[in-house]
Amino acid sequence: MAEEVKLFGAWGSAFSLRVDIALKLKGINYEYHEEDLFNKSSLLIKYNPIHKKVPVLVHHDKPLAESQVILEYIDETWENYPILPKDPYERAKARFWARFIDDKCFPAIWKAYWSKDEREKAVEELIELLKFLENELDDNFFGGETVGLVDIVGNIIAHWLPALHEVAGVEILTEEKFPKLCRWSHEFVNHSVVKEVLPSREKLIAFLRDRLESRSS
Amino acid sequence: MADEEVILLDFWGSMFGMRVRIALAEKGIKYEYKEEDLWNKSTLLVEMNPIHKRIPVLIHNGKSICESLIIVQYVDEVWHGKAPLLPSDPYQRAHARFWADVVDDKMYDAGKNVWATKGEDQEAANKVFFDTLKLLEAELGDKPYFGGDSFGFVDVALIPYYSWFHAYETFGNFSIEAECPKLIAWAKRCTEKESVSKSLADENKICEFVSQLRNKFGIE
Numbered sequence: 001m002a003e004e005v006k007l008f009g010a011w012g013s014a015f016s017l018r019v020d021i022a023l024k025l026k027g028i029n030y031e032y033h034e035e036d037l038f039n040k041s042s043l044l045i046k047y048n049p050i051h052k053k054v055p056v057l058v059h060h061d062k063p064l065a066e067s068q069v070i071l072e073y074i075d076e077t078w079e080n081y082p083i084l085p086k087d088p089y090e091r092a093k094a095r096f097w098a099r100f101i102d103d104k105c106f107p108a109i110w111k112a113y114w115s116k117d118e119r120e121k122a123v124e125e126l127i128e129l130l131k132f133l134e135n136e137l138d139d140n141f142f143g144g145e146t147v148g149l150v151d152i153v154g155n156i157i158a159h160w161l162p163a164l165h166e167v168a169g170v171e172i173l174t175e176e177k178f179p180k181l182c183r184w185s186h187e188f189v190n191h192s193v194v195k196e197v198l199p200s201r202e203k204l205i206a207f208l209r210d211r212l213e214s215r216s217s
Numbered sequence: 218m219a220d221e222e223v224i225l226l227d228f229w230g231s232m233f234g235m236r237v238r239i240a241l242a243e244k245g246i247k248y249e250y251k252e253e254d255l256w257n258k259s260t261l262l263v264e265m266n267p268i269h270k271r272i273p274v275l276i277h278n279g280k281s282i283c284e285s286l287i288i289v290q291y292v293d294e295v296w297h298g299k300a301p302l303l304p305s306d307p308y309q310r311a312h313a314r315f316w317a318d319v320v321d322d323k324m325y326d327a328g329k330n331v332w333a334t335k336g337e338d339q340e341a342a343n344k345v346f347f348d349t350l351k352l353l354e355a356e357l358g359d360k361p362y363f364g365g366d367s368f369g370f371v372d373v374a375l376i377p378y379y380s381w382f383h384a385y386e387t388f389g390n391f392s393i394e395a396e397c398p399k400l401i402a403w404a405k406r407c408t409e410k411e412s413v414s415k416s417l418a419d420e421n422k423i424c425e426f427v428s429q430l431r432n433k434f435g436i437e
Binding site: 062069094095132 | 295
């Protein structure tokens with residue numbers, strides 16, 4: 001029943017898209033509400049008063065916020081197409097890399113692209129961080145043969161990073177430096193379910209270009 | 218299980234390390250505690266946590282698990298038969314994870330800025346600190362624990378900061394109990410548990426430690 005599951009998201013937000021990916025991988029029907037991030041709905045604020053951000057998942061009228069918390073909830077509630085391993089040690093590793101992406105890579109990506117002063121240092125830092133991920137990858141996906149938590153959280157690297165390269169002219173994810181990550185990125189964005197969810201490269205580039213221009217003006 | 222080898226790399230004053238100590242104590246797990254010198258990290262620490270090079274690190278049968286909340290969840294899952302820290306209901310589990318993340322997002326910096334600043338900066342820091350505590354106190358409400366009737370994940374995440382409260386009060390020049398009595402009552406309730414009282418650092422030692430840090434960073 002689609003009305004039991006609602007997602008408040010924004011098409012340009014990598015965090016929000018993660019939840020779409022997980023729901024679609026598990027074949028869950030849901031009602032999607034697009035939020036205008038410059039004019040957030042009172043419903044969003046009611047459901048997420050602490051952070052006031054997307055994504056918010058509402059299941060049986062109970063709201064949940066924070067993309068990684070939501071992803072684990074989805075995995076525990078709908079057991080088909082598991083995105084986390086069963087083994088506790090493997091689960092801990094997956095959680096570790098997912099946090100690494102959000103806590104370390106994301107801020108470095110942000111600075112590398114949006115901040116002119118801190119760009120050089122942020123690029124160096126991001127390259128070092130991505131090397132850890134490159135070394136960690138030894139299968140099609142971080143999740144093994146199938147898309148898992150780390151791949152989904154890694155959408156910011158697979159899809160947003162190449163788009164940001166177009167917009168800001170800063171290339172970081174090269175085949176030369178990161179052959180495995182580049183291959184993974186290609187596999188991920190072309191995955192049959194994921195590609196239906198992700199915004200097109202052109203649309204994302206236009207959106208990010210707008211944002212970069214409005215930040216510099 | 219007699220052939221389990223559990224080692225914890227830790228630092229006596231770390232709130233993050235304390236979380237793991239509490240979880241291990243709740244489950245009654247025997248382990249070897251190894252104290253790290255944060256200014257001279259051991260090769261074992263760097264080998265076991267090459268990405269962050271920081272404590273706590275749990276080494277279980279030779280495999281390392283890093284990041285305190287990830288370690289606590291791991292301990293809860295492996296030794297699931299005793300003292301569950303996370304609820305069994307998925308929504309309640311998500312709620313607990315959300316609030317543990319709120320503690321992680323806000324508490325460390327809020328507390329640090331109280332003792333690491335002075336003058337107007339400290340006034341601003343004190344306000345942020347109390348906003349954070351009040352947010353947490355509101356979430357606690359009238360429940361005995363954040364987990365409800367039983368001590369759980371969010372309680373484990375937050376209670377180590379109680380050992381730092383005396384330091385925050387001393388250098389911030391305020392009383393936490395005056396502003397957040399319910400939170401202090403909760404903290405005292407938690408310290409009645411042996412797993413907590415044995416795991417928390419001595420608050421006077423922490424205060425002395427912070428005083429040394431302030432001298433080191435020229436804040437005095």
